[in-house]
Amino acid sequence: MGRPRTPLLDRERITTTALRLVDEQGEFSVPQIARRLGVQTGSVYHHVDGRDGIVELLRERVAATIDPATLDGSPWDAALEAWARSYRGAFAAHPRAIPLLMTSPVRAPRVLEQYERAVTLLLDAGFAVGEVMPLLIALENLVLGSALDLAAPETMWELTDRAPTPRLARALAAVPEGRADRAFEVGLTAFLTHARALRTAGAASA
The missing domain is CATH 1.10.10 (Arc Repressor Mutant, subunit A)
Structure with missing residues (x-):
């Protein structure tokens, strides 16, 4: 044969x-x-290379749809925002992979290259080296949490008569459709506002 x-x-x-x-x-x-x-x-x-090797192949496959060219843009905050949106979109397509990938160290070369570009973006923008990773980790937490939220039911709170919650009911009734997208915009705006303030404070003390 x-x-x-x-x-x-x-x-x-x-x-x-x-x-x-x-x-x-x-x-x-x-x-x-x-x-x-x-x-x-x-x-x-x-x-x-065993199960860990497959996990890294999965990380590379999912991360391959993140547009790294966004990190070449300017100004730095617009570039970081564009990267965050692309990052969210990539993982929103495979939300069940997030817990798996977030509980193992990053080793995939192409993924590490994206982190290198993100770090370079922030260092070139004037951030202190000690501020860079906390910022990127915070952004990643926001992005991945939002990607999971996109896969959740639109209605995440089921109110019952056993626990009267009139104010919660009123607040929920006021939420428009697309709550996950709206929440992501709130979080991303807050993150960027903090990052800009941090950079300004660092520049003033330099």
Whole structure:
């Protein structure tokens, strides 16, 4: 029997299958990937560095849809805002991957390159080096939390007569459609306002 023209297994197929599993159930296992691809579990390990290696392939796949060119824009705050919106959109497409990716260290080279560009953007804008990572982590928390919120039900509070909450009911009734988008705009505006103030204060004390 001749060899198949298309390989049964490669890193791209493994990543695609793992991402489908995560989208379906929020998790994956190497045996599950092997069963989906119709191969032996040991064959998968010939192409990837175990489970951790697959997690990093997933991180690269999801992060590949973030536009890194946004970080080349100016001024710095507009560039950071554009990156945050692109980042949110990428992870909103795969919200069930967020808990998986947020609980393992970042090792994927292409993802680290994006962080390098974001750090460079802030350093070049005049931020102190000690301020850079707290800012980026805070922005990432906002972005990923909002991406999860986009996947949540529109109505997240179910009021009952057992716990009278008239003011909460009034506040909920006043919320327009698209509460996740609205909340993201509030958070992003607050973040950028803080970042601008921090940069101004740093420049004044320099």
